[in-house]
Amino acid sequence: MITQRVKFYQTDTFTAGSRLVDMESRSVQANMERTNSLNSGHRACQGCGEALGARYAIDAAMHATDNKIIAVNATGCLEVFSTPYPETSWQIAWIHSLFGNAAAVASGVAEALAVKGDTETRVIAQGGDGGTTDIGFGCLSGMFERNDDVLYICYDNQGYMNTGVQRSSATPPTARTATTMPVGPEPGNVFGTGKDVPRIAMAHDIPYVATATVANLKDLEAKVKKAMSFRGARYIHIFVPCPLGWGSQTYDTIRLARLVVECGLFPLYEAEYGEVIRVIPIRRQVPVEEYLKPQRRFAHLFGKKGNPETIAKLQVMADKNIQKYGLLKKGGEDE
Amino acid sequence: MLQQVEGSHGIAEAVALCRPEVISAYPITPQTHIVEDLGAMVKRGDLGNARFMTVESEFGAMSAAIGSSATGARTYTATSSQGMLFMAEAVYNASGLGLPIVMTVGNRAIGAPINIWNDHTDSMSMRDSGWIQLYAQSNQEALDLHIQAFRLAEAVSCPVMVCVDGFILTHAYERVDIPEQKQVDEYLPSFQPRQVLDPNRPISIGAMVGPEAFTEVRYLEHHKQLEALKIIPTLQKEFHEKFGRDSGGLVSGYRTEDADTLIVALGSVNGTIQDVVDEMREDGVLIGSVSICSFRPFPLAALREVLKKAKRVIMLEKSFAVGLGGVVDPNIRMTLRGISKPIYNIIAGLGGRAITKKSLHEVFDKAIKDELEGTHFLDLQWDIVNKEIEREKQQPRSGPIAENILRDIGSVASDIA
Numbered sequence A: 001m002i003t004q005r006v007k008f009y010q011t012d013t014f015t016a017g018s019r020l021v022d023m024e025s026r027s028v029q030a031n032m033e034r035t036n037s038l039n040s041g042h043r044a045c046q047g048c049g050e051a052l053g054a055r056y057a058i059d060a061a062m063h064a065t066d067n068k069i070i071a072v073n074a075t076g077c078l079e080v081f082s083t084p085y086p087e088t089s090w091q092i093a094w095i096h097s098l099f100g101n102a103a104a105v106a107s108g109v110a111e112a113l114a115v116k117g118d119t120e121t122r123v124i125a126q127g128g129d130g131g132t133t134d135i136g137f138g139c140l141s142g143m144f145e146r147n148d149d150v151l152y153i154c155y156d157n158q159g160y161m162n163t164g165v166q167r168s169s170a171t172p173p174t175a176r177t178a179t180t181m182p183v184g185p186e187p188g189n190v191f192g193t194g195k196d197v198p199r200i201a202m203a204h205d206i207p208y209v210a211t212a213t214v215a216n217l218k219d220l221e222a223k224v225k226k227a228m229s230f231r232g233a234r235y236i237h238i239f240v241p242c243p244l245g246w247g248s249q250t251y252d253t254i255r256l257a258r259l260v261v262e263c264g265l266f267p268l269y270e271a272e273y274g275e276v277i278r279v280i281p282i283r284r285q286v287p288v289e290e291y292l293k294p295q296r297r298f299a300h301l302f303g304k305k306g307n308p309e310t311i312a313k314l315q316v317m318a319d320k321n322i323q324k325y326g327l328l329k330k331g332g333e334d335e
Numbered sequence B: 001m002l003q004q005v006e007g008s009h010g011i012a013e014a015v016a017l018c019r020p021e022v023i024s025a026y027p028i029t030p031q032t033h034i035v036e037d038l039g040a041m042v043k044r045g046d047l048g049n050a051r052f053m054t055v056e057s058e059f060g061a062m063s064a065a066i067g068s069s070a071t072g073a074r075t076y077t078a079t080s081s082q083g084m085l086f087m088a089e090a091v092y093n094a095s096g097l098g099l100p101i102v103m104t105v106g107n108r109a110i111g112a113p114i115n116i117w118n119d120h121t122d123s124m125s126m127r128d129s130g131w132i133q134l135y136a137q138s139n140q141e142a143l144d145l146h147i148q149a150f151r152l153a154e155a156v157s158c159p160v161m162v163c164v165d166g167f168i169l170t171h172a173y174e175r176v177d178i179p180e181q182k183q184v185d186e187y188l189p190s191f192q193p194r195q196v197l198d199p200n201r202p203i204s205i206g207a208m209v210g211p212e213a214f215t216e217v218r219y220l221e222h223h224k225q226l227e228a229l230k231i232i233p234t235l236q237k238e239f240h241e242k243f244g245r246d247s248g249g250l251v252s253g254y255r256t257e258d259a260d261t262l263i264v265a266l267g268s269v270n271g272t273i274q275d276v277v278d279e280m281r282e283d284g285v286l287i288g289s290v291s292i293c294s295f296r297p298f299p300l301a302a303l304r305e306v307l308k309k310a311k312r313v314i315m316l317e318k319s320f321a322v323g324l325g326g327v328v329d330p331n332i333r334m335t336l337r338g339i340s341k342p343i344y345n346i347i348a349g350l351g352g353r354a355i356t357k358k359s360l361h362e363v364f365d366k367a368i369k370d371e372l373e374g375t376h377f378l379d380l381q382w383d384i385v386n387k388e389i390e391r392e393k394q395q396p397r398s399g400p401i402a403e404n405i406l407r408d409i410g411s412v413a414s415d416i417a
């Protein structure tokens, strides 16, 4: 009898896919024993990518360390929606101090563990893009530079969501935020600004840097697991759509996180000691419009008063990424 | 053991004797020598496993201290001046989280104009932060207070600042008695916190607390300090028993018994004041002085007890609330609430201006004759000030004050334009 192997591209993202792989290769999320580090009942908006990303990442880290995690959280949506006194969603040892100091607090935790000779417990610092790329940047760079034994995870929803969707240095060009309104000759956030923190992290020559999205669960988990196999400073930048801030449908969170990769605007890669060692190739590049259109923060680029030139500029950015990271390399399909 | 050492070195030795586990610090004059010494001790392995963190800023220093203390490690840091302000947000956070961090403040002025010399503006800027603040009169007391501070901080789960006059104490070489390790170990038990970050007993620390419980949390913070008011004298007593010296306590009086006039001050200036008191006593003046060691918690009752019988009180302070007057002065008025007597406020020693016996003599004489204005600026150069005020009237909107003075004297490059 002639059989044909069925190839599931997204095994584990979907429940059905999960059941088709052996226990070992299943995702942590597919495992009934997962810690559920960020438990249900928190106050995140429906479809919140950050809530999803945090649970994926911390569950994976718990899995990789035999549940020996202490997490330090920056102020922001994740902190606010997870710990309204007297409740908490966290099933792990967790501390929130300030908006801009998560990396430094985590360094202090790591040093305290070191004094006490505890080599099992591992430390994670986490924050939003604002807490990471802007106000917490000094502490973050210090933690990297000292190579403190901390994994820092940035949940990038491209703006200050907790305070009502203002621009951060991770807000993309043209995006509407409360401080970059779609008015005037250059509507939305301006071009030529912003900070590429994963690359800045790499410039510190730290052991491990990776980018990930909530759309690719297996990849995200693998990166967290890998990060936990290193000692020293590590950084993972996770793309997490925010339906409220972006004006997107709550059911589109995963789709947008997939499209941002497939159009080239958010390259997925891993770097060790300052060198990119692996990228996730794009099977089929989609035009940036497909990613932009479902989001109201880009609405001024479409419709009657559409703005094809601006879209073309964003396409150039996406193409540049594809070029720079070799995302469409031949033979990469079977990654 | 008696040793002739720099104040900073004595403090470093005292901190080392307290077996700190994590030390984080960012350099700023005049705090540097303290942390340099500790850094060397850690590097040599003198402090066992202890870690010394060279962080990227004071904000990072206090933040790392927060993380380490919350993980159950005895934690120390030190700062001064601009550094104090740079870490301000984390200072409030540490006390709000009830973390018994001990911090030395090498007291120094705050700019602009930038100034490295001593006054109390830096620690006073954090007077309401929820930290306990102890002020040292001498190098010996600076050293001793650190040993008491760790015990106090851990007893009430509240961070403690030990405030030490920059240069005057930190950089002065004096003979101090450095205790034996065994004595300190007996006085200061190991740190055993009730709540720590521990994966085996996970808790969430630092939740968002709304109006329903915020006032209670704040009140309980206040209550801790009220408890500290009781504990501080006990620690002083036990310290005396163990080490044979009087250090710390809430307030300490000098020749107060029959005094008509009492001068109140914080920190090292008490030494100069006591000399002046001695001299004036020789001339038959009934004068004495009181040093406030514990500024937070503020010892309302203890101080009232000392001050109530005096005919007048002079609050001499190295801090200044621009737009009001003294910073400590209103605390004295609260202390004497309901008791009517003249209270004079002298602002002195700002930015390191020497406080001389001669000037103190003059100003105390004036106060005794009840001829002093309510807020007096010791040795203020009125000629310069009045000239500037006059000029400002002619030509307002002129920006930086120090540069205005220099421009008018004609001694700056600003003349180039």
Ligand SMILES: Cc1ncc(C[n+]2csc(CCOP(=O)(O)OP(=O)(O)O)c2C)c(N)n1
Binding pocket: A050, A075, A076, A077, A078, A099, A100, A127, A128, A129, A130, A131, A132, A157, A159, A160, A161, A162, A163, A168, B089
């Ligand atoms: C020092 C300080 N400045 C400003 C704020 C106000 N603030 C709280 S959360 C936040 C935005 C957080 O944005 P981000 O880090 O991107 O996290 P998000 O809410 O988007 O997940 C801001 C501006 C603060 N808490 N502390």
Ligand code: SF4
Binding pocket: A043, A044, A045, A046, A047, A048, A049, A050, A051, A077, A078, A081, A157, A161, A162, A241, A242, A243, A244, A245
């Ligand atoms: S505003 Fe955005 S990031 Fe914040 S909880 Fe809602 S969806 Fe999540």
Ligand SMILES: [Mg+2]
Binding pocket: A128, A129, A130, A155, A156, A157, A158, A159, A160, A161
């Ligand atoms: Mg954000």
